[in-house]
Amino acid sequence: MTNVLELRGITxxxxxxxxxxxxxxxxxxxxxxxxxxxxxxxxxxxxNILYGLYKPDEGHIAVRGKQVEIHGPNDAxxxxxxxxxxxxxxxxxxxxxxxxxxxxxxxxxxxxxxKEKVAQRIREISDQYGLEVDPHAYIKDLPVGIQxxxxxxxxxxxxxxxxxxxxPTAVLTPQEVEGLFKIIDTLIxxxxxxxxxxxxxxxxxxxxxxxxxxxxxxxxxSIDPKEATSQKLASMMVGRDVSLVVEKGKAKPGEPVLxxxxxxxxxxxxxxxxxxxxxxVRKGEVLxxxxxxxxxxxxxxxxxxxxxxxxxxxxxxxxxxxxxxxxREILERGVAHIPEDRQRHGLILTFPIHDNMMLCTYYKNPFxxxxxxxxxxxxxxxxxxxxxxDVRTPNIYVNAGTLSGGNQQKxxxxxxFSRPIELLIASQPTxxxxxxxxxxxxxxxxxxxxxGSGVLxxxxxxxxxxxxxxxxxxxxxxxxxxxVDANKTSKExxxxxxxxVHPTDAKNTK
Amino acid sequence: MSETATPSQTKTGNRSSLAQELLVPxxxxxxxxxxxxxxxxxxxxxxxxxxxxxxxGSFGSPIRLIEGLQVYFSTGETKELLRAIYPFTESLxxxxxxxxxxxxxxxxxxxxxxxxxAEGQFFIGALCSAFVGYSVKGLPMIIHLPLAILAGALGGxxxxxxxxxxxxxxxxxxxxxTIMMNWIAFRLSDWLLNGxxxxxxxRPVTPNVLxxxxxxxxxxxxxxxxxxxxxxxxxxxxxxxxxxxxxxxFEIRSVGANPDAAKYxxxxxxxxxxxxxxxxxxxxxxxxxxxxxxxxxxxxxxxxAGYGFDAIALALLGKSxxxxxxxxxxxxxxxxxGATNMQSRAGIPIxxxxxxxxxxxxxxxxxxxxxxxxxIRSIKTEETVLTRGWGK
Numbered sequence: 001m002t003n004v005l006e007l008r009g010i011t012x013x014x015x016x017x018x019x020x021x022x023x024x025x026x027x028x029x030x031x032x033x034x035x036x037x038x039x040x041x042x043x044x045x046x047x048n049i050l051y052g053l054y055k056p057d058e059g060h061i062a063v064r065g066k067q068v069e070i071h072g073p074n075d076a077x078x079x080x081x082x083x084x085x086x087x088x089x090x091x092x093x094x095x096x097x098x099x100x101x102x103x104x105x106x107x108x109x110x111x112x113x114x115k116e117k118v119a120q121r122i123r124e125i126s127d128q129y130g131l132e133v134d135p136h137a138y139i140k141d142l143p144v145g146i147q148x149x150x151x152x153x154x155x156x157x158x159x160x161x162x163x164x165x166x167x168p169t170a171v172l173t174p175q176e177v178e179g180l181f182k183i184i185d186t187l188i189x190x191x192x193x194x195x196x197x198x199x200x201x202x203x204x205x206x207x208x209x210x211x212x213x214x215x216x217x218x219x220x221x222s223i224d225p226k227e228a229t230s231q232k233l234a235s236m237m238v239g240r241d242v243s244l245v246v247e248k249g250k251a252k253p254g255e256p257v258l259x260x261x262x263x264x265x266x267x268x269x270x271x272x273x274x275x276x277x278x279x280x281v282r283k284g285e286v287l288x289x290x291x292x293x294x295x296x297x298x299x300x301x302x303x304x305x306x307x308x309x310x311x312x313x314x315x316x317x318x319x320x321x322x323x324x325x326x327x328r329e330i331l332e333r334g335v336a337h338i339p340e341d342r343q344r345h346g347l348i349l350t351f352p353i354h355d356n357m358m359l360c361t362y363y364k365n366p367f368x369x370x371x372x373x374x375x376x377x378x379x380x381x382x383x384x385x386x387x388x389x390d391v392r393t394p395n396i397y398v399n400a401g402t403l404s405g406g407n408q409q410k411x412x413x414x415x416x417f418s419r420p421i422e423l424l425i426a427s428q429p430t431x432x433x434x435x436x437x438x439x440x441x442x443x444x445x446x447x448x449x450x451x452g453s454g455v456l457x458x459x460x461x462x463x464x465x466x467x468x469x470x471x472x473x474x475x476x477x478x479x480x481x482x483x484v485d486a487n488k489t490s491k492e493x494x495x496x497x498x499x500x501v502h503p504t505d506a507k508n509t510k
Numbered sequence: 511m512s513e514t515a516t517p518s519q520t521k522t523g524n525r526s527s528l529a530q531e532l533l534v535p536x537x538x539x540x541x542x543x544x545x546x547x548x549x550x551x552x553x554x555x556x557x558x559x560x561x562x563x564x565x566x567g568s569f570g571s572p573i574r575l576i577e578g579l580q581v582y583f584s585t586g587e588t589k590e591l592l593r594a595i596y597p598f599t600e601s602l603x604x605x606x607x608x609x610x611x612x613x614x615x616x617x618x619x620x621x622x623x624x625x626x627x628a629e630g631q632f633f634i635g636a637l638c639s640a641f642v643g644y645s646v647k648g649l650p651m652i653i654h655l656p657l658a659i660l661a662g663a664l665g666g667x668x669x670x671x672x673x674x675x676x677x678x679x680x681x682x683x684x685x686x687x688t689i690m691m692n693w694i695a696f697r698l699s700d701w702l703l704n705g706x707x708x709x710x711x712x713r714p715v716t717p718n719v720l721x722x723x724x725x726x727x728x729x730x731x732x733x734x735x736x737x738x739x740x741x742x743x744x745x746x747x748x749x750x751x752x753x754x755x756x757x758x759x760f761e762i763r764s765v766g767a768n769p770d771a772a773k774y775x776x777x778x779x780x781x782x783x784x785x786x787x788x789x790x791x792x793x794x795x796x797x798x799x800x801x802x803x804x805x806x807x808x809x810x811x812x813x814x815a816g817y818g819f820d821a822i823a824l825a826l827l828g829k830s831x832x833x834x835x836x837x838x839x840x841x842x843x844x845x846x847x848g849a850t851n852m853q854s855r856a857g858i859p860i861x862x863x864x865x866x867x868x869x870x871x872x873x874x875x876x877x878x879x880x881x882x883x884x885x886i887r888s889i890k891t892e893e894t895v896l897t898r899g900w901g902k
Contacts, residue, residue: 307773328776337774345774348767355760359775363757371756 002064004029004193005050005081005162010059012045019045021217023059025195026210027162032184032194034204034225037214038237038434040404043197046214047164051076051083063162082160084151086167092140096133097122100154118157125156129186145176152183163187164195169203170431174462174495175292181207199237199434201230201244215239238436246442249450251470254283257423257454258304262313265296265303273299275478276313281423281454286445288469288486289458292498296478297458298340301427304456305337306330307345318422331360334422338412338429340458342405346412349401353393354382356400357415381418389414390440406437413441417448424448427458442468462491462498476500535827535834537880538873539841546866550858559856567851568844570597592729597847599735603805605843607632609742610797611821612828612835613749614670614790618684619830620753621786622766627673627688628794629818630695631666635795636802637699638665640809641707643719643802654722659741659799666795667788669695674787678780684787692818703811715810725804738804743836745796750832762786794818823871842867 005027012020020042027033037043048054050061052070060067063079070076076083090099101118108114119135126133131149139147148168155163165184169177184194184207198204204211205225213220213236220236234242258281265274274296281287291297302308304315306327315322317333331337339345347356358367358378366377382396391410393403400408409429416424426445430438445468449455457468465472469486474497481497496502547557571594578591611628618625639662646654673687700714709717725736753759764772765782773779797817802809824842828834849863873880880886 305774326776326778327773331776339774344768344770346771348764348771350767351764359764359771362760362775368757371758373755373757373760 002029003027003062004064005195006062006065007046007050008060008062010046010049010056010061012042012049012054012056018217020049020056023214023217023219025212025219027193027195028210029193030188030191031209032188032196032207033210033212034208035195035197035212035214036199036201036204036233036237038199038436039406040434041214041237042217043214044166045217047083047166047195047197050081050164077158077160079162080160081162081164082155082158083164084148084155084166084168086170088147088151090139090147090150093138095136095138096142096150096153097135099139099150100135100157104158121157122153125153128190129156129183131183143176145172145179148172148176148180149183161191162193162195164197166197167199168196169198169200174460177203201233201435204228204233205230213237234435237434242435242439244435244439246439246446246467248446248468251285251449253285253470254452256280256282257318258456259316260304260313261316263300263303263310263315264312265299265308266311267299267308272311273478274303274311277475277478277480278313279473279480279483281456283422283454284449284452285470286449286455286457286468287483288465288472289456289475290462290465290472290494290498291460291475293460295475297460297475298427300475301337301340301425301456301458304330304425305335334420336416336419336421336424338409338416338424338426340427340431342408342412347400347408350399352397353386353391353400353403353411354378354396356411357382357385357396357418359415361419385411385414385418389417389444406433409433409437409441413444417444421448421453424453424455425458426455428460429457430459430461430464438464462494465494466491474498531829533886534877534880535829535838535874537884537886538827538870538877541873541880541883542866542869545869546862549862549865553858555856555858560852560858560862563852563855563858564845564848566848567597567855568601568848570594592733596733597851599729599733601840601844601847602739603734603736603843604847605839606738606742606804607797607801607817608820608824608839608842609739609746609836610800611794611817612824612839613746613832614666614793614797615821615825616828616830616832616835617749617753617762617786617793618790619825620766621762621782622769623674623677623783623786623790624685625670625688625787625790625794626685626822627670627691627791627818628797628821629814629816630688630692631669631791631794632798632801632814632818633695633699634669634798635662635666636798636809636813637702637707637716638662638795639723639799640716640719640802643723643807644717646723647720649722651722654720655725655803658719658723658803659796662795662799662802663792664795666798667792670791670794671784671788674784674791677787678783699809699813700811703809707809709808713810716808718807719803723803724807725800727804734805736804738800741796742800742839745793746832746836749793753832758782758785794821797821820867823867826871827874 003026007023007025010020010023011018023046025035035043045054049056050070052072052075061070062068068079070079097115097119100122106114106117122133122135125131131153133146133149133153139150168180172180187194196207205228208225210222211225211228211233212222213233215237230244234244260280261278263274263277264272267273277300279287289297299308303310306325310323317330317335320333322330343349348359358381361367362373367374379396386393386396389410391407391414393407400411403411424445429445430441445455445457457465459465466486471483472486472489472494473483474481474494476498477500481500481502547561550557550560574594578594581587581590611632614628614631615625639658642658642661646657649657669691673684673691676682676687677684703714703716707716709715725738727734727736729735753763761772761777761782764775764777765779769779820842824838825835827838845863845867849860852858853860
């Protein structure tokens with residue numbers, strides 16, 4: 001068996017930071033190499049070097065035993081290396097065919113675009129690998145999972161046989177992940193080799209042939225998946241033992257904090273996405289809202305936090321109704337909100353950390369006196385929270401956008417937990433985060449529960465829902481299928497509910 | 511407009527990052543002048559004559575200054591000295607409306623709004639100040655002058671607030687509406703100057719403002735250098751203080767940098783958009799006030815010479831920071847007033863200055879050109895590094 005790709009002694013320094021230090025990576029032909037590491041471990045830098053976007057300071061790259069120089073994506077493609085980026089590089093208003101041909105447009109007679117030829121080739125590729133993509137569909141109409149397949153087609157169309165998949169599952173639903181794994185399997189069977197970049201342990205164990213773990217820019221070790229366990233991989237990634245299970249005692253539910261009855265909400269496009277939802281959250285308990293992304297969870301949270309108006313039904317927070325209530329008023333009644341999209345709602349990336357740490361309370365004592373901002377309390381507050389919540393940053397004056405995803409999330413958590421709260425609404429609280437940060441944020445959420453706050457956790461990750469919740473509400477098409485006791489349910493049961501099938505119905509139809 | 515939004519405004523502003531901030535604008539200006547020189551040579555003129563005239567036209571001639579000082583110390587006669595500092599003070603006079611109008615556009619940028627309406631707001635401000643200046647009689651200067659300035663500010667504020675309100679309430683784009691408001695202002699001023707506000711005589715101009723409404727001048731004629739310049743500096747400081755040291759300023763910057771996060775944090779987008787457009791309009795209105803009360807003392811057709819449009823360029827050049835705006839307004843003032851001299855002395859058309867200004871703006875808008883040309887490492891890479899490599 002030959003090695004199709006070898007990276008030897010790759011070192012890349014940025015001013016003040018060594019992003020990669022003497023990294024060796026080997027990809028065997030027809031195999032899947034999982035490149036595992038926390039955010040900021042240097043995975044992306046390494047792949048950008050391989051793709052010619054960065055020039056390494058030291059080390060070399062060999063493709064099929066031959067040393068090569070890669071100066072840009074075109075060189076990489078010429079060597080048969082193709083990359084599927086985490087954030088898709090597609091033009092939404094163009095068709096699949098147009099997107100695939102971008103950059104290498106074949107023509108008839110030298111002038112007229114030969115779209116049909118490309119479409120034909122896409123159909124062939126699609127059939128060969130079971131991708132099921134319509135060449136004439138517009139990107140904007142396609143679900144995320146299919147868009148990713150278009151990216152894969154782009155790479156295959158350029159005749160790559162080494163595929164780099166950068167965090168391919170980060171944006172996918174559990175079902176779409178299954179689909180992706182099938183595609184990966186087909187690709188391997190037809191002789192392609194794949195580098196799979198991820199920080200999700202279970203995926204690695206499910207698909208990889210080889211595992212290489214990076215930490216702080218260095219290779220920590222390579223390991224055979226047969227000998228690996230989640231626990232072992234996690235401690236390699238983080239550099240210490242991590243607990244993958246959230247340790248929590250029994251909930252001691254008290255009074256209801258939040259009572260929602262028959263709630264209906266329209267989204268920004270005026271579609272009715274929440275259709276009559278009722279539930280309550282009590283003090284000292286975690287209610288998890290499970291469901292595939294896009295079943296109304298987002299709008300539910302927006303309505304609860306005042307970001308979207310209420311179409312019908314009632315919300316009562318501590319026995320006071322919420323209706324036409326501004327986000328500020330809701331906030332002041334003791335609601336903390338960890339928003340689903342931290343870069344859109346949670347942070348102002350171009351503002352320094354200390355400003356983000358008081359984003360919701362800037363107008364209050366001690367941050368403001370009259371109309372003037374008080375620098376000293378603002379800085380002190382940030383210093384203290386950074387220390388308390390272990391935000392890894394050079395100082396509190398750098399912009400929030402310079403932090404890694406995990407640390408950005410910690411800034412939000414720190415800010416939201418730093419004021420007295422009655423109800424915590426955490427939406428996808430650990431999406432895209434690494435194991436260390438997930439562990440930390442889960443602990444903090446449970447801590448809030450034990451301090452007597454009501455907690456509403458919305459997540460499309462079943463593992464997260466199961467780890468945190470005392471009770472679980474499953475949303476499907478804007479309604480709650482059922483609310484179940486977290487201790488008396490199984491993944492299978494939840495999976496059925498998420499797909500819109502009520503287990504009792506399922507039994508009946510059998 | 512996200513690019514214009516905020517370098518970190520804090521203690522990080524240590525020397526090296528301040529130098530970083532200034533590096534590109536300074537190099538942009540230098541490069542603009544160099545390319546301008548090439549254009550001058552290509553047109554067959556002498557660069558040294560041209561830029562010499564530009565320099566003496568904007569700063570004054572050093573020889574004359576020394577002579578003037580000699581005359582002053584030997585005889586006590588100030589005439590020569592005043593003649594020597596005349597070009598310098600004229601540059602400051604030209605810079606004054608630039609500062610106000612630049613602050614107006616910069617404030618808009620900070621809130622994510624593109625105020626193209628500074629020109630119209632300038633006209634309305636000038637007309638309102640002129641009206642109070644000539645029609646209100648019998649007040650002492652200490653009341654009349656502030657009143658006239660206030661009238662200009664309020665007029666401009668109203669002119670800015672209308673598109674602000676339309677944007678906040680109906681989502682109408684402020685670029686379109688401020689342009690429309692410009693046309694309304696131009697035609698309105700034509701009508702006023704030919705009708706209700708016309709002074710007796712043939713020309714369509716307003717009467718002169720009363721001496722009690724004039725911004726006091728520091729020297730005798732022909733030096734027009736007046737209090738307006740220092741008023742502009744004071745206002746620039748106030749805008750800085752407002753933006754960076756007050757809660758409302760924080761809201762405005764938040765709304766500009768990330769409206770979704772601002773809404774999430776409980777800030778009112780509507781309130782802030784209307785407020786910013788009113789304040790921006792007020793600043794542009796004050797540019798008009800300063801020009802009419804400090805320099806011309808009356809308003810005529812084509813009164814502005816495009817201050818409101820140049821303001822967009824200099825807000826960009828000043829990176830939407832009040833102090834940056836002051837610096838770029840001074841630069842524009844010196845270029846503009848030097849250009850007149852360059853035209854009369856060296857026979858170089860005044861338009862060359864527009865070419866240089868245009869080049870500077872291109873370089874500011876596309877800093878990659880300057881970075882590439884001078885091989886400056888982008889600050890951006892450092893940011894990317896931090897996102898990728900924490901934990902050290």
